[in-house]
Ligand SMILES: Nc1ncnc2c1ncn2[C@@H]1O[C@H](COP(=O)(O)OP(=O)(O)O)[C@@H](O)[C@H]1O
């Protein structure tokens with residue numbers, strides 16, 4: 001005689017108990033209401049077939065399984081899609097992305113990193129822009145080479161450190177002027193090593209400086225890495241462009257589902273060094289604001305176009321390190337907004353784990 005307890009045990013055994021909403025056993029009939037992992041028809045069919053097979057094998061033919069499989073609620077879909085392997089010790093992984101190159105993504109990354117560090121967080125930067133690595137220059141660490149250290153009996157890469165920020169870049173491995181020709185799989189492998197075979201230690205934030213655009217590297221990163229959220233950098237000229245929207249769409253598409261924490265508008269206005277209170281909106285005002293509203297994401301900050309930003313970047317000392325300066329203040333506000341957005345995100349969603357996808361047709365840009 002089949003008992004409810006026996007069926008309950010069995011559902012646990014085959015690891016579907018979390019999908020079962022309720023069930024009843026009446027003689028040889030077993031009624032089960034379940035929620036599928038995804039609303040896709042084939043998922044439901046697959047689940048049904050697997051259940052029938054499992055019950056027949058366990059209880060024989062006389063037991064009749066009466067299954068009702070329903071689609072998950074949208075919020076449940078989201079939770080189920082976020083899967084994968086976390087990186088121990090790293091709390092928040094923020095991907096910094098842009099639709100186009102040259103908008104100041106690396107500059108923003110470097111300045112956010114030192115700002116967060118000054119705020120008391122432990123911060124790492126992973127330069128994933130393998131085509132144009134600029135982290136070594138921006139942190140004045142071009143001559144450094146990562147050494148190997150032993151952690152728990154395993155050889156690990158020790159990140160380079162400057163201004164209290166840990167960093168790794170492909171730029172530390174190849175000769176500085178040597179053009180590196182990377183194909184997707186190679187690049188993805190190198191990045192994975194810098195992520196997982198490195199002694200990052202405990203980090204509050206790992207900022208990933210992504211290459212511009214929405215190509216293969218992005219896909220391999222967001223497939224492999226438990227990205228907590230993405231920050232999009234744009235300039236006013238590019239803000240209205242399809243590139244930015246495409247960049248955002250890449251993170252928000254259903255199979256990826258990485259929350260976009262917000263938009264940083266770089267070179268938003270011009271401020272001459274000698275007139276620090278003046279703002280000239282050369283490329284127009286509020287474009288980012290309008291677009292952000294349109295897309296339902298917050299603007300985290302407006303960074304002015306100022307000469308010292310470029311100069312500081314060139315000499316390898318991010319401008320936000322200049323205590324008491326206006327620009328340091330702007331970066332601090334931006335970092336705070338990012339954290340607010342992150343806290344909001346962490347409240348509403350489970351910890352992001354790597355997204356598992358196999359192909360993503362229609363999402364890469366051909367140059
Ligand atoms: N707000 C800014 N004001 C002045 N120059 C800037 C600013 N942001 C970036 N730059 C300069 O613009 C150039 C491109 O910036 P970079 O961060 O390398 O862009 P990306 O990483 O998007 O390709 C660099 O020379 C940098 O110093």
Ligand SMILES: [Mg+2]
Nearest residue numbers: 105106129134
């Ligand atoms: Mg760059």
